[in-house]
Amino acid sequence: MSDPKPIDGREELAAxxxxxxxxxxxxxxALLTFFDGYDTFNPAYVIHYVMRPWHLQPAQAGLLVSSGLAGFLIGTLTHGPIADRFGRRGTLIGGLGIAxxxxLATPVLGNSFGAFCLLRVLTGLxxxxxxPLATTYINELAPRxxxxxxxxxxxxxxxxLGGTVAGLIGVFLTPAHCWRVLYWIGALSIPLALVLPLLLPESIQFLIARGRTDDVRALLTRLRPERAMLYRAAVFRQPDNAAAAGSVAVLLSARYRRTSLTIWLTAFLSLFCIFGLSGWVPTVMMRRGESFGASFGFGALLQIISFVGGLACGYVADRHGSNRAALAFWWTIGGAAVLFLFVSNSHLGNLIGIAAAGFFAMGPxxxxxxxxxxxYETGLRASAVGLELGIGRFGAILGPFVIGVLQQTFHGSGAVFIAIGCAALMAGAAILLLGREQKPAAGFAVPPALHG
Known part of the structure; x- marks a missing residue:
């Protein structure tokens, strides 16, 4: 009897x-990234309470946001090879536990500018x-x-939702309980980290790469029970790129160089916009004459509308088969929306501009x-997403700091919106430089939405 023909596990998932x-x-x-979004954006609601007691200039206040992103950068750049070697599941759980x-330590020990920033760096690790790893995990699971x-x-x-909840807590709870309540609530991630080992399976594509055939059969049977009989005796095709896993040199090889450099530049510009805008919106809006509640509400609006914008952008990309064109359109309109805030300073104008900025500039x-x-192929995927977000985090770190410097230098919000708007327009232009993707190696199924 001949050996059974190997099954492509990636195609099984995609189909x-x-x-x-x-x-x-x-x-x-979503639960994992809820705490990411929540913790990433809650320093924006701390600035209002600590600038005077800690005698901070705007540029220093920007570091309250940027310090956590510095730790995030280290964690993002170092986790990829770990996850590619030891697994997505354990790395995700460990990251959530550290955060x-x-x-939990921040409201207890973060009583000064230096202590707060140090704890933010450690949380960011x-x-x-x-x-990045949740993105890798869910893309390996997603039907095409x-x-x-x-x-x-x-x-x-x-x-x-995490960023939105941080805004709502900023509006409704911080006036009575000060900024520390943001972190007491954020520490609810600890119970989640304790129960995740019981709920979260390993990534199928990682299991295939490690030859854990029994685990692959069991999980595929749960995902596609109609093919259970086929999986009982199945042999799964091994990826041919295991040696390349985690290698930056491969991401910069001739095959991937144009894709990698373009994605890195675009991520840098995009995250500069996202964190420069969301990190300062409550403070900037109060200086433009908005009330405390409205200013903090604008921060919450940015987060939830960014999800709606991202969902709409993803729908257009899936429907028309062009991620690149959808991204370019969204960032172009987003840049125009932010520049609109430069010329409009009415309550209605602020509302329209912020909503459009969240939808078009942050969603993509x-x-x-x-x-x-x-x-990228399975062995490179966690490293590729991690490096994209890691390089992008340089933009995220610079965004709040640069916006603080611009406010300190020009004593107004005009330069802020010009800088963020131009960055969004540049992101739209950059992604258009990314031509049709090169053909992947055999055995790698590319979703139709990639082409464009």
Missing amino acids: ARLGSLHIRLGALM GLFT GLGVLL RVANRFAIWGVGLGWA MFVLNNLTAQS
């Missing part, structure tokens, strides 16, 4: 129908794992026909993460 296990695992990724412990939308629901929704980042995950 699957969306089922209950997909939804459950997507919900777990939770230092979040754990947070740096969550968004809903690749962008499923990933955005699973990752983008959690991240946006979710689709860019998906494009990155889809652009």
